Amino acid sequence: MTLIYVGSKCQRMAAETAAEELGIKDEVQQCYRDFGVKWYHYIPYFMVKEPLFLFKKMFWSRTFLEDYYEPKFDFRAIFKSQIA
Numbered sequence: 310m311t312l313i314y315v316g317s318k319c320q321r322m323a324a325e326t327a328a329e330e331l332g333i334k335d336e337v338q339q340c341y342r343d344f345g346v347k348w349y350h351y352i353p354y355f356m357v358k359e360p361l362f363l364f365k366k367m368f369w370s371r372t373f374l375e376d377y378y379e380p381k382f383d384f385r386a387i388f389k390s391q392i393a
Contacts, residue, residue, distance in 0.1 A: 317353035321346065 321341060328337035355362060362368045 316355060318351050 325334055325337055328334040359365070
């Protein structure tokens with residue numbers, strides 16, 4: 310099984326939040342446990358694997374130069390319509 314969004318704590322939290330909205334949070338958390346992810350895994354795995362990551366072009370382009378992602382849904386409008 311290939312598990313995506315396992316590289317960093319931020320990615321895992323985003324995936325768990327999305328899974329919670331879809332009603333499958335328990336399954337996603339179980340997949341992470343099966344993969345060996347522990348609660349104390351805060352440092353992204355790529356930093357441990359490649360300590361000189363700061364000198365890599367890929368790190369800087371992924372960190373600051375990502376293309377704009379246009380959301381498919383306007384969650385603010387949905388939220389406002391639900392509370393109105």
